[in-house]
Every structure is written in structure tokens, then in C-alpha cells.
Amino acid sequence: MPEDRRPPEPWDSFLKALDAVAQGVVRLDCLGGFVVSQLYGFERTTADLDVMELAPFEQAEKLMSLGAEGSPLHREHHVFIHKVGVATVPEDYEARLLEMFPGAYMNLRLMALDPYDLALSKLERNSQKDRDDVRFLAKRVPFDLDLLQQRYRTESRWQLGVAKREDLTLELWVEMMEEDRLG
Numbered sequence: 001m002p003e004d005r006r007p008p009e010p011w012d013s014f015l016k017a018l019d020a021v022a023q024g025v026v027r028l029d030c031l032g033g034f035v036v037s038q039l040y041g042f043e044r045t046t047a048d049l050d051v052m053e054l055a056p057f058e059q060a061e062k063l064m065s066l067g068a069e070g071s072p073l074h075r076e077h078h079v080f081i082h083k084v085g086v087a088t089v090p091e092d093y094e095a096r097l098l099e100m101f102p103g104a105y106m107n108l109r110l111m112a113l114d115p116y117d118l119a120l121s122k123l124e125r126n127s128q129k130d131r132d133d134v135r136f137l138a139k140r141v142p143f144d145l146d147l148l149q150q151r152y153r154t155e156s157r158w159q160l161g162v163a164k165r166e167d168l169t170l171e172l173w174v175e176m177m178e179e180d181r182l183g
Helices: 011-021 033-036 055-068 073-078 116-119 128-140 145-159 164-182
Strands: 028-032 048-055 080-083 098-100 109-113
Touching: 011 055, 011 073, 011 109, 028 033, 028 055, 028 128, 033 048, 033 128, 055 073, 055 080, 055 145, 116 128, 116 145, 145 164
Parallel strands: 028 109, 048 080
Antiparallel strands: 028 048, 098 109
């Protein structure tokens, strides 16, 4: 990814405003539609930047209050940061984070889940939008379906409330991806 790549407006102005008030480097672990569209190129709009983690913690509250839904920045730019309360992600996701827009901001480091972790983070909710995102990622990357299933079994399944339901969901997703490959 080129060093000077920036997100399109209104995201760039919104993130510049947050960057200007951050004191020191702040890491945002991002997932959701923003990552699918901005990093992987899925043409769909989203008004929120889903974030699982903001570090250091001291900066998190400040940036969230400035950029949350209903904030002045949200009203100005019509986009916002959404702190995801509960997200089931593979346990070693941090080792695979990818920086989005390196060098674009002085203080903000937008770190994205890798495509497999991103897909698995959508498993429990399994909305139509989630399935569309996963289907797109499976084609774009393209997914190694054995790796996806292995990561699910070893890093995600044990965290799930109703693992048998998610087993079935993943099985259906894999069938969907295999059908897509056959045309």
C-alpha cells in the first residue's frame, strides 16, 4: 500500500481532526465495513469506524468523546467512531494486524484485522451485510478455506456462546464460497 494513501472524504478530514487532538501515538484496532471498504476495496458505504481497541487507554476516552455518534465531529463530517462492545475475534489477531494508511496521520495508527480474522469477527452476527462482506473478502483475497476453518477451530470457536450454531454458520459460509468459485 503506498505510503501517501489516505481514505476518501469525509473520512480523511474526520481522522485529521482526531489526529490533531491525540497526544502521542494512538493505535485503533479496526474491523467492520470501514476495513472491508477502505482496505479491501468493497464498494459500499459506512458511516461508522468500528474499533475494538484504542491504546493507550488514556487517549481512548478522549478520542471516543470527540468522534462518537452525536458528537460535533460526527455532525460536521457525518461519520463517527463506534467502540464495539463485544466482538469475538481470533485470539492471536494482534499478531496479524495490518496498518491502514501508513504515514497518513502523525498520531493515529489505524490497524485492521487481517481478512480471515475480519471474516471470523462477523460469524456470530451473521447479518446479510456480514455475509456480503465475507463473500467479497473470500473472492478478493482469495481465501484459503482450510486456513479459515483451522483458525476458527483453534482461535475462535472456544470463545463462542453457542459454538454449534457458529459451526453450522461457518459450514454454510464455506459452501457459499465454494459455490462462488464454481461460478
